[in-house]
Amino acid sequence: MINRRPSIIKFSRTAHASLGVILVVPLYLLSISGTLVVWFEEFQRWEQPEVTEFSTYTTTQINRAVKQILPKLDIPPETIFIVLPTSAAPRLHVSASQQEWFVDGQGNLETPLATPWTSMLMEFHNHLLLPELVGLIITGSxxxxxxxxxxxGWLAHPNLIKDLFRLRWHGQPRLRHLDIHNRLGIWGSPFYFMIALTxxxxxxxxxxxxxxxxxWYDNDREALIxxxxxxxxxxxxxxxxVNYQVALDALALYEPTAQPIYFMVQRPGQKDQxxxxxxxxxxxxxxxEIYRFHSDGRIINHQxxxxxxxxxxxxxxxxxLHFGHFGxxxxxxxxxxxxxxxxxxxVSGMNSWLLTQQFQHLRHLWLGLTLSVPIGFVLAAIASLYYTPTTPTFLGATTLCILAALILKHLHQVRTLLLGILTVSLIALIASYFLRYELHNWNNAVWSINLTLCLIGVVTGTACIRSTRSQSKLNNSQRIQNN
Amino acid sequence: MFLNLFHGTLLINTISMVLIYARWSKRQTNFFSILSALSLLFAALVGWCLSFGIEVGFIYWFMTNALFAWLMVLVELGLAGVDDKPRNKLLRKKRSVNPQRHKIVREYPLLRFHLVGPLAFIVTFLCCLNAIYWAPLEIANRWVLATILFPIVWAVFATLAAGSSDIFRILGWQLFVGSIAFLLLLRSVLT
Structure with missing residues (x-):
């Protein structure tokens, strides 16, 4: 690890650069969506703040909810899911045959699950909005x-230990980007490796x-699974x-430390229920862990x-492990x-590569892409508040921003324009949310998300102002030089 | 328990990283001094993790040491100000203006793309299917082994294909390994 041959370093560097440059766009899309997906439970609460929240449940509630969901289904379901409230999502909901309702404190069905923005975000991260199977293979790859x-990347670094803390923040732009890329990459690599494997x-x-x-199984996937x-x-x-209370009591005896998170009624109403x-x-x-019970609550076994x-x-x-849903x-x-x-x-890896190249359009395209994706997410969130389709909004906004980036003449104009659009979009999102939902409906997830949005708005707004100032300074100095 | 684990791991990481940083900042960057600090970090953490269950402990380790390393970078920036010794300026200048630097990548781009992507995917997939069938493990373990092996085997193929100057040799190797894997798989189906 310490004394690698120069040929290995050169070889690895070439491989790292070529693979990285080719695949940086999908990797960027997956990273940014993955960062947001970690909070998908909170986003679901943000999208439907009017749903009743509680941290405890009763079996009476569950019985009533299950009774009410069955007449709403066209065909008898294979499974009924009853998802119990948790600290991250303190809501009870039942689902069957791809229909899902929230349940109120008395066990009545309250409102269907309607979180188009969060669903789009998860589809984006899981299969990049492509057909599911193809998308999953691509994201897995x-x-x-x-x-x-x-x-x-590890093999390409010639002075791994020596440069553990090296960061040339005020150096040349290319070296700054390179150091940020290397330091973040090396120190975070065990985590990224885990994320990539999972x-x-x-x-x-x-x-x-x-x-x-x-x-090997005559195409019988169930047998293999x-x-x-x-x-x-x-x-x-x-x-x-089903007697849920007896089953819960039996579970408390069987495994006292187990904390139920959801129930599944398999083949409801049939002989083998x-x-x-x-x-x-x-x-x-x-x-x-999944514990199995007879309908009368006697335990069968665990999986x-x-x-x-x-x-x-x-x-x-x-x-x-992949989504960070523990602890x-x-x-x-x-x-x-x-x-x-x-x-x-x-971003820094691609920037450092672009700074060695002469392609101006590629720089515009890259900057346009990096800033247009967050703009697309924000505008799609605004669209979801007004019952407008989110995916077309996201794709349309992203495409328009990228086109604008390609049309503009200077890179700093692209930066200023897109940062400005992002700031305005964020302000519009918070204002729309404020108008759509009254303050008394806001739960702690809503407060946290809206405050974070405000904070991001301040950061992007400041960056936009700084970009404008540096642009005007540059223009002034050019004017003086010309005179 | 999660919180105890979290705080405990944070503490161990902090101490270890400060130790590494202290030695580094005094420019005592000899191999053994750093190794001793790293060993302390690893030994303490492995012991700690095992007492709480390896699966939970390691993930905290993955995350927290990197965070503290970054804290140290910020400390360094704040205390020492700007960077330091520009090393090997001439070499760097030479590299930055050298048009031949990415020459390897520009040779046979289509073939290289297929070697890194589709062909490497197929060969790796065949190798991992063989691992599922032939590995002397319980069936659930074999499947997990194959899915964990997959990215690592692909990483090897992709790195070789992307970085090598003799691309036809890599093509030959991939075809050879793929053929062997295919024949073994055929045998598993026929028997």
């Missing part, structure tokens, strides 16, 4: 490419299962309705996600900081 960039897992497990089922994650129990005779309770276990990273084969435990830990709000903040750092790595 980008995870693998990120691993490649991390590995050859992202690859999400994206490519599907194709692996499809290929494996085709080759059952072998990896554990099979469903066989229940022949079942009483209806059974109840599953997903519950988190303290100190474990697995998404949940073995917490104590089964190591591979199963790892597979079920990937979600929390509370601190972890989310740290994940956001690192997500933002990955965005900066993409």
């Amino acid at each position: 980008l995870g693998a490419i990120l691993c490649t960039l991390i590995i050859n 992202g690859t897992f999400f994206g490519l497990l599907g194709p692996f299962i499809a290929a494996g089922a085709f080759l 059952g072998q990896i994650y554990g099979n469903d129990p066989h229940v022949s005779q079942s009483a209806t309705p 059974f109840l599953e309770i997903a519950a988190t276990l303290p100190g474990r990273l697995i998404y949940s 073995g996600l917490s104590d089964g084969p190591v591979g199963r435990q790892i597979a079920y830990s990937i979600y929390r 509370g709000v601190y972890t989310k903040v740290i994940y956001s900081v690192f997500g933002l750092a990955l965005v900066v790595i993409c």
Whole structure:
């Protein structure tokens, strides 16, 4: 690690530069959307602040909600999900056959889930708004490419230990960008490596299962998934309705530390109906252990996600590890900081490369892209407040901003214009939200998000003013020189 | 418990990073002095993590040491002001104006793209399917091993394809490995 041959360094540097330059755009898009997706529960609360919130629930509420959801469905559902309130999302909601309602304190269905902006954000991060399968393969592959960039980035650095704290902030712009890229990249690399590995897992497990089922299981994917994650129990005779209270009491005896997060009623109303309770276990990273019960509340078994084969435990830990959904709000903040750092790595890496090149249009395009994506997200959020489709708004706004960046003559004009648009959009978003929802509906997630938006608005506004001033100074000095 | 773990890990990281930084800032950048500080960091953390469950502890370690390293960078900027010794100026100047610097990448761009992307993907996919079938592990472990192996194997292929000057040799290697993986997979289906 310490004394690498110059040929290896040169080789790795070439590989790192070529891969990075080619794939920087999708990596930037994934990083910026991933930074936001960490807070998707809070964004859902922000989009629907009028929903009743509470931290405890009763089985009477659940029974009533399940009774009310069944007549709303056209066909009998395969599964009914009852998602329990948590500290991050203190709301009870039921879903079946891709329809979802929030439940009020009495157990009545309140309002359907309608979070178009958050859904768009998650689709953007999961499959880049492409068809799901193709998009997942692409994002999974980008995870693998990120691993490649991390590995050859490490190998490309000639003085890894010596330069651990090196940052030439006031040096030449290219060296500044390069140092920011290198330092953030090296110190954050264990985290980015974990994010890349887990992202690859999400994206490519599907194709692996499809290929494996085709080759060795007569195309029976269920059989294969059952072998990896554990099979469903066989229940022949079942009483209806489901007794949730007895099941909860049985769970408290079976695993006293388990904290239920959602219920699943499998094949409701049929002979082989059974109840599953997903519950988190303290100190474990697995998404949940799943406990199975007869409809009368007697325990059948648990799926073995917490104590089964190591591979199963790892597979079920990937979600929390990738999205930072463990350890509370601190972890989310740290994940956001690192997500933002990955965005900066993409931008600074590309900037340092562009500063060695002569392509002016490419610089405009890159600056336009980096600033147009946040503008697109903000304008899509405004659109969602007024029931306008979010995805076309996002794509339209982004395209227009990029075109504007290409049309303008000077780079600082692009910067000033786009920062100005971003600031105005942020102000418009906060004003629209204020007009749309009354203050008494604002929960702590709404306050936090709106205050953060204000803060970002101040930062971008200041940057815009500074850019304008430096531009006018430059113009003045040019005028003096000409005279 | 999460909070205790969080604060504990923060504390250990802070001490370790300050130690590394203190030695570094005195320019005692010999290998053993840094290694000793790093060893302390690793040993303390591994011990700490194991007592709480390795899966939870390590993720905190991943995150927090980097944050503190950045805090140290900011400290350095604040205390020492600007940068330091410009090293090897001539070499850097030579590099920045050298038009041949990215010559390798410009040779056979289409073939190189296929070697880094689609072909490397297919060969890696075949290798990992073989790992799923042939690895002497329990079935759930094999699948997870394959999905974790996938990006690492691809990283090797992609780095070789993107950085190598002899691209046809890399093409040959990829075809050879791909063929072997395909034949082994065929055998697994036929048996």
